[in-house]
Amino acid sequence: MENLVIVESPAKAKTIERFLGKDYIVKSSFGHIRDLAKKGLGIDIENGFAPCYEISEEKKKVVDELSKLSKKVSTVWLASDEDREGEAIAWHLTEVLGLPVDRTKRIVFHEITKNAILNAIENPRTVDLNLVHAQQARRVLDRIVGFELSPILWKKVKPALSAGRVQSVAVRLIVERERDIIAHNATSYYRVVGQFFSVGDEQKIIFKAEYSQRFATKEEAQAMLERCKRATFTVVSSEVKPMKRYPAAPFTTSTLQQEAARKFGMSVSQTMSVAQRLYEQGLITYMRTDSVNLSKVAIAACKDEVTNLFGAKYSNPRNYTTHSKGAQEAHEAIRPSYIDRREIDGTAVEKRLYELIWKRTIASQMVPADIDRTTITIAVSGDTEHFVASGESVSFDGFMRLYSESVEDEGQDGEQTALLPHVNNGETLQVQSIVATERFTQPPLRYNEASLVKRLEELGIGRPSTYAPTISTIMTRGYVEKSTRPSQKRNFTALTLRGNTITEKVGTESYGAEKHRLSPTDIGMVVNDYLEAQFAMIMDYNFTANVEKEFDRIADGDIEWGEMIRTFYDPFHKMVDQAIGIQASTHQQVRVLGVDPQSGHTVKARIGRYGPMVEIEAVEGDKPQYASLKKGQLIESITLEEALELFALPRIVGVLDGEELVVGIGKFGGYVRHGKMFTSLAKSDDPYTVSYERAVELIKEQKQQNLAASIPLKSFAEDKTLVIKNGRYGAYIAYKGKNYRLPKNSKPETLSYEDCLKIVNSSKK
Numbered sequence: 001m002e003n004l005v006i007v008e009s010p011a012k013a014k015t016i017e018r019f020l021g022k023d024y025i026v027k028s029s030f031g032h033i034r035d036l037a038k039k040g041l042g043i044d045i046e047n048g049f050a051p052c053y054e055i056s057e058e059k060k061k062v063v064d065e066l067s068k069l070s071k072k073v074s075t076v077w078l079a080s081d082e083d084r085e086g087e088a089i090a091w092h093l094t095e096v097l098g099l100p101v102d103r104t105k106r107i108v109f110h111e112i113t114k115n116a117i118l119n120a121i122e123n124p125r126t127v128d129l130n131l132v133h134a135q136q137a138r139r140v141l142d143r144i145v146g147f148e149l150s151p152i153l154w155k156k157v158k159p160a161l162s163a164g165r166v167q168s169v170a171v172r173l174i175v176e177r178e179r180d181i182i183a184h185n186a187t188s189y190y191r192v193v194g195q196f197f198s199v200g201d202e203q204k205i206i207f208k209a210e211y212s213q214r215f216a217t218k219e220e221a222q223a224m225l226e227r228c229k230r231a232t233f234t235v236v237s238s239e240v241k242p243m244k245r246y247p248a249a250p251f252t253t254s255t256l257q258q259e260a261a262r263k264f265g266m267s268v269s270q271t272m273s274v275a276q277r278l279y280e281q282g283l284i285t286y287m288r289t290d291s292v293n294l295s296k297v298a299i300a301a302c303k304d305e306v307t308n309l310f311g312a313k314y315s316n317p318r319n320y321t322t323h324s325k326g327a328q329e330a331h332e333a334i335r336p337s338y339i340d341r342r343e344i345d346g347t348a349v350e351k352r353l354y355e356l357i358w359k360r361t362i363a364s365q366m367v368p369a370d371i372d373r374t375t376i377t378i379a380v381s382g383d384t385e386h387f388v389a390s391g392e393s394v395s396f397d398g399f400m401r402l403y404s405e406s407v408e409d410e411g412q413d414g415e416q417t418a419l420l421p422h423v424n425n426g427e428t429l430q431v432q433s434i435v436a437t438e439r440f441t442q443p444p445l446r447y448n449e450a451s452l453v454k455r456l457e458e459l460g461i462g463r464p465s466t467y468a469p470t471i472s473t474i475m476t477r478g479y480v481e482k483s484t485r486p487s488q489k490r491n492f493t494a495l496t497l498r499g500n501t502i503t504e505k506v507g508t509e510s511y512g513a514e515k516h517r518l519s520p521t522d523i524g525m526v527v528n529d530y531l532e533a534q535f536a537m538i539m540d541y542n543f544t545a546n547v548e549k550e551f552d553r554i555a556d557g558d559i560e561w562g563e564m565i566r567t568f569y570d571p572f573h574k575m576v577d578q579a580i581g582i583q584a585s586t587h588q589q590v591r592v593l594g595v596d597p598q599s600g601h602t603v604k605a606r607i608g609r610y611g612p613m614v615e616i617e618a619v620e621g622d623k624p625q626y627a628s629l630k631k632g633q634l635i636e637s638i639t640l641e642e643a644l645e646l647f648a649l650p651r652i653v654g655v656l657d658g659e660e661l662v663v664g665i666g667k668f669g670g671y672v673r674h675g676k677m678f679t680s681l682a683k684s685d686d687p688y689t690v691s692y693e694r695a696v697e698l699i700k701e702q703k704q705q706n707l708a709a710s711i712p713l714k715s716f717a718e719d720k721t722l723v724i725k726n727g728r729y730g731a732y733i734a735y736k737g738k739n740y741r742l743p744k745n746s747k748p749e750t751l752s753y754e755d756c757l758k759i760v761n762s763s764k765k
Contacts, residue, residue, distance in 0.1 A: 002073060003075050004073040006080070006093055007079045008031055008081060013026040016112060019118070025069065027066060027069065029066065033055060033063055034054060034055045035053065035054070035056065038054070041143065048562040049562050051139070063097070067098075076097075077121070078105070078106045078127070083464075083465060084138075101126070105126075106125050107121060108120060111282070112280065134551045134555035137550075137554050141565060145163065146162060146163060146164050150163055152579050155580075157523075157530050162477060163527070166466060166470050167479075168527075169538075169539060169544045170452065170461075173455060174518050175528045175529075181443040184443035187441050188440050188441075188492075189215060190439070190495075192211035192213075192435070192437075193209070194228075194435075195208055195431070195435075196389075196429040198427060205421040209376065218438070224436065226502070229497065233381075235379075235429060237376070238376045239374070239375050242371070244368040244369070245369040250294060250320065250335055252333060252464070253334070254453050256334055257271050257272070257449070258454055259450075274350055275334070277350060283338075283341075284337060284357055285331070285335050285337060287334055289464055290322060291331060291332060292322050293332050294332055299317050304340070305339050305340055305362055306365055314399075316365065318365065343355070360403060363399040363403035367399065369397055370395040372392065372395050378429060434496075435496045436496075437494045440511070446483075448517050456470070459545055460548055462548070463548065479528075482516050482517070485513060489508055490509060490511060492507055492508075522607060522611070525636060591605045591636065601619050602616075603643055604617065605643065608626065610628065613626055614643040627665075650664030654692040654695070656674060656696055661696070663681075663695060670690075672699060677699065677703070679698050679701070709727060710725075724748045735760055
């Protein structure tokens, strides 16, 4: 072979191999081939923060293969992704494989199409060390923060915790939102909506208008309805304003994540995983970008597509400008590689995401929609306030014929805009009814993954490549969890004026339902509070955003990366030294809830050895009582009543074969105990409500499993003490009181006595 092309992923290699001739062999590096050493800091601070890199065990085979191949070819083409991470991968390959400059070429492309690949090969360059240094600076800085902060958290808060630069700030956002929700006190108010119609309207179109004032009490709302009994309602103004609604820009990484979440309920990591597959198959352009730019070729192709589909009057070629804070990537927005390809083969989720990207791209090149917005203002005789009705009608659909962007449901109180009838200024309207409905103020919504990404982007924190890993990291570390909350019920009052009669009715409404929203855990809140108290610099939003700008400056070649790290490290390390010497305050980790009415002892909530818990304190030789918090409960918001309910465990649910059936919560979760036998509850079982019948079912299942485990799968005449048994984690050898794991892929029925002895003798102690 004359040429070796090295890409990041095997899927990408297969796609590129189709476009290149027989003179090219395409191989994958499977991502990074080396990283900072795992043992110790992995950075030589004294020598300009020089990184200590090592090749991981699982990558040695890949490196050996690439090394052999690179020596046999005349040219090595480094075709990793065109962002900083990809540039760093290319640099590591040159270093590890010892690639000579004259035989090594760096190529980049933002779509895997034949034209893009051949164009890249015609225009090679060398590895851009500025981009490499920017990636290296991020990696080194994040390692320093994690390495120096984590041990402090172990000593001052709880063992096995960890901290990260961007992740800790993301947790702070979620904690602050949770505290806003806890602090929110729902207050009621009355909203008045009238239903009106025009006397001269033959169709008698009834439309709604809202009174411009809201009332704090039922009495005030009732007094207003009383005034309306005698009032006349006159049209003060009826205005129709033409408006234009413009299409959204093509997708960036964050807007794709947000729209896929709103339209399909996809998580950020799921969206990126599907987009990666589409990119590697050559179906879309590179999926990590904060650019809304489209190439001239793409704009021209969109124009043809719009004209073919809807006619020339729907076409409006345009390019968009990137406004996001610190936009770094030079390539295009996310768009289909082939604009005229409306459908693809693939999984259902791949098809859905591709169609979304295709529609968004095409719509961005279509004319705006023409909207007529009508506002009718209705005067109430003897009153300074008005009723106001708003409505919209589409006079020309424009881009909306193909696609409309979803919006975040903020749960705000309001009527859908409706089509309004034509009324004349000065006209007196008839009233069908006026209703004053009790409503309640709403707490802010918890973030979902997409809205958190949007907020991080607004603050200039993180970059397209970091959003998904940041969210998965804070969830893996147990600082944040994704929760779904069922709706709750509450009563509301509605006063209705019809004719001259006011009636009162009490209704029931659901509220507070949430799906896949991000909540902090107790440990997440405690860690956040400690870091804010001791490391305000790291937790500051502006500081974190400014660090991102510094990485951008390194990428542009404006500053030297070691110098940037030094500027950060000196004050940071000073803070670390100070924090080590300060005794951690534990009062914030303990919250007194009140007094247990039965014992008269203090009830408090705190972080225990196995997580958040409530405790009834011991007095005069009594033993303290402990109970774990339920999922979704927080130390900061749990009430005394909710805490006392937790002490209902362990509880006796009945008797089976003369032995009590006891349900409780232990170190490993919910369980049922029958005599000396324990069995775990399923995730769907609630220890506080699990029935006697379900407990019996679980115990019987456990007995059957125990019986099955006690019967050997195989025994041997040569030695009755050696048997193969079936255990919880599969088959194993039991011999002379010890257990031995079977080698992978070995089948118990095919093993001889000699085979078993070999396994026993070769097993590690």
